[in-house]
Amino acid sequence: MSQTLIPNIRDFLASIDPFDKLPKELQRKIACCINITYLAKGEQVHFGGEHELRYLYVIRTGSMEQRKHNGMLRAKLGAEDLFGFTFLDESQTELQEGYSATAIENTLLYLIPHSDLLSLLEEYPDFAEHFASNVQVRLHSALDVVWSDSEKGVFVKKVSEVASNKIVVVDSSTPIREVAREIMDVCSPTAVIKENGEIIGLVTDRDMTKRVIVAGLDINRPVKEIMTPHPLTVAPSDLVLKASSMMMQNNVRSLPVVDGSNVVGVITTTHLVRNNKIQAVFLIEKIKYANTISDLTALTSERQAIFEALVEGQVSADITGHVMTMIMDSYNRRLLQMAEDHFGEPPCDYAWIVAGSHARNEVHMLSDQDNAIILSDDATTEDRAYFRELAEWVCNALDACAFPLCTGKFMAMNPKWCMPLKVWKASYSKWVSNPEYDSLLNVTVFLETRWLHGKESFNTELQKHLFDSIQKSHVFLSSLVRDSVSVNPPLGIFNSLVLEKSGENSKTLNIKRYAINLLVDLARIYGLSSGSETAETMARYNHAYEHKLLSEDMLKNVQGAFQFLTQIRLSQQLMALKEGRVPDNNIDPNSFGSFERKHLKDAFRIIADLQEYTKLKFTRE
Structure with missing residues (x-):
């Protein structure tokens, strides 16, 4: 290859992934190895021969179509695309099976010999992951978390950066009086209780008020009697996001920070409010004490702020989904409480359940409502009228809070999805045994449900009935596969x-x-x-x-x-x-x-x- 072409090739490589992530010297060395070939429309590149030289191919211009030997389409590729990663690894299954790549228009290819590429990557091992033969390794490189320089509030901080080192640690036999004195002397809201060197419980200043003073308990009793057992803990290296999620999900205000078996600090809601500029972590606390729908709708901008902070900070999608789900849960629960206050005490037991992305803890900014009500089997016609009104009020209120109504009407406000437990069971049995299109759609929407409010055992019983029905069905799973x-x-x-x-x-x-x-x-x-x-x-x-x-x-x-x-x-x-x-x-x-x-x-x-x-x-x- 003419040396005059090398600068042009290097510049091209430097503009595309993954070569743009390589140091300039490595880019130049790769450019020097390249062979250039031209394929007319219809010409093929074949893989899998025992003695064939192997290359990583870069499409400079044109397009290629890859097909497996059984004729199935593997991929279509255009300018700047690469192929041939699979054959960097002799153990890959497709190496034995082979596949073909056909030019579907006139195409100019750059060919990088595998032997040269592998040798260069031995010199530059930090960049080998970008050329991994395993696709999951290449995908993983695309998900590496690199925090943005812009301010994201407390989300991306480590617990050790925020937590207080003012902590009280006492033995389980210590009298309540002494623990209270230590909490005051250290100015800590929390005491960690240990027994035989292991953390077994937690006591807060609020516990002292509720469980001792209000209850009139003898202050000389051992603190073990008033502690909250099996406390949640976090590590100093954990993200504050994890700590805040744990606090919101479990409705606790303090978490001991533990390094091995040593208690090194405490993180509280107060620390988070002080350190978080947008106070996004405490949106759930605000939702909990909102008194009107207007109060809740006013919090929409804070929900969006949380979402933006998470995504801009490149927090993983699963954590983002969990946090956004907890917020949606809080809106649901608060509105249900407000609805019961508005319409009066429910006339019979019921369970409010959620489905879809909400049930899967995968909520995002586009998630709409998928919910339903399971009524007690003794619900009367008048009872069902009460719940229809309650459901319509809650669903419309959720819509006002920017959780859109489901376009498919899979919501509790639809009478079809507000039924006694026995009717739900009968419906599931019918859907599973005869999975035609409508039945299959219904059951897939409600195939994953999660209890949110009311009588939890209703949802547990219904889910057991569903799984038992599926196990007995000879056609349901195959219909789901199709x-x-x-x-x-x-x-x-x-x-x-x-x-x-x-x-x-x-x-x-x-x-x-x-x-x-x-x-x-x-x-x-x-x-x-x-x-x-x-x-x-x-x-x-x-x-x-x-x-x-x-x-x-x-x-x-x-x-x-x-x-x-x-x-x-x-x-x-x-x-x-x-x-x-x-x-x-x-x-x-x-x-x-x-x-x-x-x-x-x-x-x-x-x-x-x-x-x-x-x-x-x-x-x-």
């Missing part, structure tokens, strides 16, 4: 090719429909097959792996794909909010650089492979 593979990920997306052809979203990809939902649907199948009781998507895949329904490699692939896709969706929602637009699930592939496009294609290919594996596995079984 439905989950009826929509395919966009393996053909490249350059300006998009999926949506009409309407306002004429040049966009619906990442929810064509990617995230496919992984959620497949997770249901693996969760049911492995007997998982959790509703969370990745927890279902993990459970399936533990029960040997998925290989470790498959699990890591799915984990990387799901994390990357959900992170992309959250980033797109953040961008819309920043630009004053209403967020949606439609993304413009042309707005991405080569980095995002490559990883999107990796994720789509993982989904397609999982669909194919699932279809074969469950059809065979």
Whole structure:
């Protein structure tokens, strides 16, 4: 190759992922290794031969189509795309099976010999991950957390940066009087109780008031009698986000900071208020004490501020989902309490349950309402009229608080989803035994539910009935499999090719429909097959792996794909909010650089492979 071409090639490599992350000297060395080839439309590159030289291919201009030997589409690739990662690892299954890549228009390729690339990466091991043969490793590199320089409040701080070292640690036999004196002397709101060197409980200054003074308890009794046992703790290296989430979820105001068996400090709600500029962590506390719908709607901007801080700080999508879910839970619970105050005491027992992303702890800024009511079997016609009014009031109030009404009407305000427990059971039995389209839709919406308010045992009993019904059905799981593979990920997306052809979203990809939902649907199948009781998507895949329904490699692939896709969706929602637009699930592939496009294609290919594996596995079984 002419030396005069090397600067031009290096400049091109420096503009695309992952070469743009390499030092200039390594970019130059790779450019010096490159062979250049031209393919006319229809010409092929073949892989898998024992004696063939192996290359990493970079498309300079044109486009390629990859197909497996069985004719299935593997991917479509355009300018700036790379392929040939798989063959960097001799152990890869596809190395034996092989696949072909065909030029679907005149194409100019840069060929980097694997032997040269591997040698260079030995010199620069810090950059090897970007060229890993395993797709989950490459996806993981896309998810590395790098905090933004802008202020994110307390979310991204370590507990050790915020916690107080003023802490009281006493033995379980210490008299209440002495513990109270130590709490006052140290000016700590909390005392940690130990027994035989182990932390067994916690006492706060509020506990002293409620459990001792108000109750008239003898102050010479051992503190063990008034402590809260089995206290939650955090480590100094934990993010404050984790601590605040634990406090909100468990309604506690203090957490001991523990390093091994040593108590090194305490973190309280007061510390968080003082250190958090937007006080986002305490939105749940504000929701809890709101008295009107107007009070709650006024907090919408703070909810958005929390979301923006989490996504800008590149907090993982699963943690973001959990935090946003806890906030949505708080709105639901407070509105239900307000509704009961407004309409009077409920005439019979009931359970308010949530479904969909809310039940899966995967709430984001687009999450709408999916909820229902399970009534006691002795509910009368008058009772049902009460709950219809209550549900309509709560659902409309949630809508006013920016949790939109479900377009499919899967809400408690719909009489279909406000039924006695025995009617719910009968409906589940019918849906599972005869999973036609409407029945399958109903059961998939309510396949994951989570209790939120009222009588929890109603939901527990209903879920047990559902799983028992599925175990007895010979057709339900196969129907679920057919439905989950009826929509395919966009393996053909490249350059300006998009999926949506009409309407306002004429040049966009619906990442929810064509990617995230496919992984959620497949997770249901693996969760049911492995007997998982959790509703969370990745927890279902993990459970399936533990029960040997998925290989470790498959699990890591799915984990990387799901994390990357959900992170992309959250980033797109953040961008819309920043630009004053209403967020949606439609993304413009042309707005991405080569980095995002490559990883999107990796994720789509993982989904397609999982669909194919699932279809074969469950059809065979």
